[in-house]
Amino acid sequence: MQAAPDCIRWLQSLGVRFDFNDLKDLDLGREGGHSRARIVHHQDRTGWEVERALAAAVAAHPRITVYEHAFVTSLVIDSGRCVGVSARINDLGPREFVARATMLATGGCGKIYGHTTNPRVATGDGLGLALRVGLTVADMEFMQFHPTVLSHEQSGGFLITEAVRGAGATLRNHEGRRFMYDYDERRELAPRDIVARSIGRELHRLKTWCVYLDATHLPAERLHHEFPMIWDRLRELGIEMEKTWIPVVPAQHYSCGGIVTDLDGRTEMPGLYAAGEVASTGVHGANRLASNSLLEAMVFAKAAARASKDEPAPDAEAGVAAPEPECLPEPEAIRRRHALQRLMNAHCGIFRTDAGLREAQAGMAKLRREMEAAPKSGFSPYSFEAWNLLAAAESVAAGAIARRTNVGLHFNEDLAQSAGTESPEPGT
Ligand SMILES: Cc1cc2nc3c(=O)[nH]c(=O)nc-3n(C[C@H](O)[C@H](O)[C@H](O)COP(=O)(O)OP(=O)(O)OC[C@H]3O[C@@H](n4cnc5c(N)ncnc54)[C@H](O)[C@@H]3O)c2cc1C
Structure with a gap:
């Protein structure tokens, strides 16, 4: 990414406080799959700091x-061109916004799974908007699961950043064995898909529910200084990371796929752009490297902003809002959202099978029929999101069925067995 240094400097000029080392250079971290330290950060909450500034x-x-x-x-839409959006605003009610250029920056769709690091708003809304007008969504089968998410009843998908492993923390099973030795020579710093699958195999082999991240050999001051948010959160839950292993499991984290765009963030529909996690620019391929997504969002959003200056002015009166689905009563939506998460957890997770994916597709088709037939009620964002979640989940299952090679984040056991691409057991 040649455009990255400019973006970092631009963020700094807007007040983003990236950390510096003792030599007064940007302090660069190293994470999974990286051959060298190259990640700028702000403590252990870079996203928060970027968003703040x-x-x-x-x-x-x-x-x-x-x-x-x-x-x-x-x-x-006006004659095939996007000329804005229609929205519900809490204090103002329904509104239409007409624009020369419209950008979808609605983030990911982690809420299609029951266990995710994503925020509550990651419901695939941009995907739903795009799919409803026939735009192409690609590579949704490349769903990234973060290997080390806190396994604790009260933690709600709390992420233990890969930088903790970058700092030297190790993964152990409950017997204390550093099991990554059995799976990959890069051990804890292998790419995320490999670490997540290795943990999955270890859980299956030992019939247990979590593995452990061991940072107890690292100096307490360093842990506290570099990972203050994790330090505090773990302490709230009674875990002292300098003394105790941290229980972790993989959880959904990032969607590499999304609405297809070109390198200037243009979608297939004139006037409509997409950037960030909702977009599929192609830069992540089948397997996003750690800490690349904020940078991708910045680089492509800037390119889109430049390109959008050439869009023609819209006719303010001519656009028509695309048809939108009606909302279910919230109790119905809750039931359908949970049913969808169960299907995704069971069949579209780290390990997939042909039969499981077909079962997921059949289950989703049934859900769609039920949702279409159910009685409808007034507008509710929570209920509306159920349609977007379903559309996003259907794209994941369809992509996974169609993908006949195991690559990156897509791993189908049936293909592995026929092609012998990856050992089903450690060390074999
Ligand atoms: C815990 C965690 C840690 C991470 N750490 C890193 C990291 O260190 N480095 C890195 O590069 N990446 C990291 N990532 C990934 C990265 O944070 C996300 O990919 C990135 O924030 C996505 O940005 P975005 O702008 O596309 O979407 P978001 O930041 O999710 O923003 C989407 C916005 O759109 C709004 N929205 C959604 N639907 C609608 C709608 N229908 N109408 C109106 N508004 C809507 C949402 O409310 C939200 O405000 C992390 C992710 C998580 C979950």
């Missing part, structure tokens, strides 16, 4: 109007 810059910009609590429900 960007939100402040947006709030201070005289030509940007921010609508809080706005929920986009459809794209507004």
Whole structure:
């Protein structure tokens, strides 16, 4: 990514406080699959810091109007061109926004799974918007599972960043064995898909529910200084990371696939752009490397912003909102969302099979029929999201069925057995 250094400097100019080392150079971290240290960071909450500075810059910009609590429900289209969006705004009700260029930056779809690191809003809304107007969504089978998510009843998908392994923490099973030796010569710093699958195999082999991240050999001051958020959160749960192994399991983390765009973030629909996790720019291939996504979002959003200046002015009166699905009563939506998560957990996780994927597809088709036939009620974002989640999940299952090679984040046991691509047991 030649565009990366400029983006980092631009973020710094907007006030993002990346960490520096004793030599006053940017402090670079190393994570899974990296051959050298190259990750700028702010303690253990880089995303939070980037968001903080960007939100402040947006709030201070005289030509940007921010609508809080706005929920986009459809794209507004004029003769095949996107000319804006239709949205429900908490205080104002339904509104249409007409624009020369529209960008979808709605993030991921982690909530299609029951166990995810993603925030509550990661419900695939941009995917739903795009799929409803026939745009191409690609590579959804490349769903990244983060290997080390805290396994604790009260933790709700809390991520133990890969930088902890980068700092030297090791993975152990409950017998204390550093099992990554059995799976990959890069051990804890193998790419995420390999570490997550190795943990999955270890859990299956030992019939247990978690493995452990051992940072007890690292100096307590260093852990506290470099990972203050993790340090504090673990302490709230009674875990002292300098003394105790941290229980972890893999959980859904990032969607490499998304709405197909070109290198300027343009989708197939004129006037419509996509950037960030909702987009499929192709840079992550089948397997995103750790800490690449914020950078991807910045680089492609900037390219899109430049390209969008050439879009023609829209006819403010001509656009028509694309049809949108009706909302189910919330109790119905809750039931369907949970049913969908169960299907995804069971059949579209780290290990897949042909039969399981077909069962997932059949289950989703049944859910869609039920949702279409169910009585409808007034608008509710939670309920509306159920349609977007279903659309995103259908794309994952369809992509996984169609993908006949195990590559990166897609691993189908049936293909592994026929092609002999990966050992089913450690060390074999
Ligand atoms: C715990 C965690 C740690 C991570 N750490 C790193 C890291 O260190 N480095 C890295 O590179 N990546 C990291 N990632 C990945 C990275 O944070 C995400 O990929 C990235 O934030 C996605 O940015 P985005 O702008 O595409 O979407 P988001 O940041 O998710 O923003 C999407 C926004 O769209 C809004 N939205 C969604 N639907 C609608 C709708 N219908 N109407 C209106 N608004 C809508 C949402 O409310 C949200 O505000 C991490 C992810 C997680 C979950």
